Amino acid sequence: MSAKKERTDADHLSGTSLSDLLNLDDDDEQYYSDELDEQSPSASAKRKLASFLSVSGNDLCADCGSPNPKWVSANLGAFLCIKCSGVHRSIGVHISKILSVNLDEWTEEDVDNVIKLGGNAAVNWKYEHSVPDDCRKPLPDSSIDDRTNFIKRKYVMQQFFNPDEQLSCPFTPGALHCSSTGLNSVVEKKYLNSARLHSFGQAFLNSRKRKDAELKPANKSNSTAGMVEFVGCIKVNVVSGTNLVIRDMRSSDPYVMLSLGSQSVKTRVIKNNLNPVWNEKLMLSIPHDVPPLKVNVFDKDKFSTDDYMGEADIDIRPLVSAAKALENGNAKGPSKQLEKMDEGKDKNTHVDNGTITVTEGKATQDIALKLQNVESGELQIQIECVALTQ
Incomplete structure (x- = not known):
């Protein structure tokens, strides 16, 4: 089957349901490319x-x-x-x-x-x-x-930890003797002694921490936060915001925080902008029991608590299912689309759920979010699910 024929056949599959995609015939030809894009600057x-x-x-x-x-x-x-x-x-x-x-x-x-x-x-x-x-x-x-x-x-x-690393001197004597520093022998000696004291002090503290940790019984409530089986990762591109609410005098300094289970990551702050463009990609691990992706927007304040600018939840389970289908070899072909996410409890959250698109071995979804519990504000987000094999 030619590549042109494959692309034509894939175009007719637009709107295919998730269950249909997961049960595609294994005879369909796989048309992925694992080569790096030669035009990419990286x-x-x-x-x-x-x-x-x-x-x-x-x-x-x-x-x-x-x-x-x-x-x-x-x-x-x-x-x-x-x-x-x-x-x-x-x-x-x-x-x-x-x-x-x-x-x-x-x-x-x-x-x-x-x-x-x-x-x-x-x-x-x-x-x-x-x-x-x-x-x-x-x-x-x-x-x-x-x-x-x-x-x-x-x-x-x-x-x-290697004790040789702990006791290494952060100042190089050769550098101190360089004429460009202008350091005299008294200053040299002072810096070197200070460096040695710091190194030995740090080594002692690290040794004490290790002994305390070995003697102290494990605190289950504090140690289980990371003990979650992961099934993959999601790569979230926070694209932009539109008509966000004012939280300062005339504008806001917005940033987006993403949470998935016990993990949290956030974008950079955009100063004085109600229609910010981030185009910032963030990565989160997917727990086995897939929770919703929580999206929160805040206004950054220097001298007080950051102001709330809205929130939304995204059900990423359909996207994870599509990625698993790819991983198991059940989803083949250069481009296919899945049904939109079910409306219901997220009906007021999603402006445009978008379709889950499988292209060149990647399961992605473009979502427009209407922020909740605020007067106005929308976010454009693209999510890509990364399977275990990647």
């Missing part, structure tokens, strides 16, 4: 990242050893499987900022920064230097509880 950066991913050690998840990791902690330099990456998201971006090797946009600078961190071998030499015999590293089939426990001990509490 194409060469992604090729460099892919080359670094093939280096020995980077081809296995840094935390559990699963093969072919497709996620990376950009600030740690660790390549991870999707299950461990979900735990990393739950511990916060201040500790680990997770990006997709294939789905996120990369610049040469971003990739160079990851390469400078040394990859999985360097990360594990630093964070798994002193793993005790009674602590078992998770395996590819380990439970989410085991993954979460190990990852928190490894990166948050840093119980296995």
Whole structure:
């Protein structure tokens, strides 16, 4: 079957229901392209990242050893499987900022920064230097509880941290001797002594934290927040807002917060704008029991609590079902559309539910949201569901 014929046949499938899509004949030809878009500005950066991913050690998840990791902690330099990456998201971006090797946009600078961190071998030499015999590293089939426990001990509490890293001096003596600094020997000595004291003090504090954590019994209520089995990820592009409400004197400084289960991410703040354009992509892991995606808009205030500017809920279960159909090979062809989401409790929330579109192996949905519990305001959002295999 030619590509032109496939595209023509796919056009006749517009409006196909979800159940019909899930039961398409397996004889339909698959027409996906896994090659990078040569016109994309990030194409060469992604090729460099892919080359670094093939280096020995980077081809296995840094935390559990699963093969072919497709996620990376950009600030740690660790390549991870999707299950461990979900735990990393739950511990916060201040500790680990997770990006997709294939789905996120990369610049040469971003990739160079990851390469400078040394990859999985360097990360594990630093964070798994002193793993005790009674602590078992998770395996590819380990439970989410085991993954979460190990990852928190490894990166948050840093119980296995390499002491050589802790005692390293943050000031290089060679740099202090450089004539351009103008530092005399007295100042040099002062800085070096201060650096040594800081290093030993920090090492002592980290050691004390590790001992306290080992002696203190686990608090179930506080430790189970990240212990959720993930079935995939959603990539949310917060496009723009229209006719948002005024919360300052004449305008607002809006930002959008997205929540899925215990995870939350937010966009940047747009100053003095009731029709902001974000075009900002955010990623969230999908729990096994798929909750609604909660959307909240706030006005940023410097000297008081941020003002409320509306909310909405999105049922992402149909989109997840479409992505699973793709993953299982039941949805084939270059372009298909699914039925609109059922109206009901979301009837007043969605201005335009849009259709779920399967194009080039991706399940996406464009949604226009009417914000609730406020006088006015709409949001344009595009959601893409990322299956486990990606």
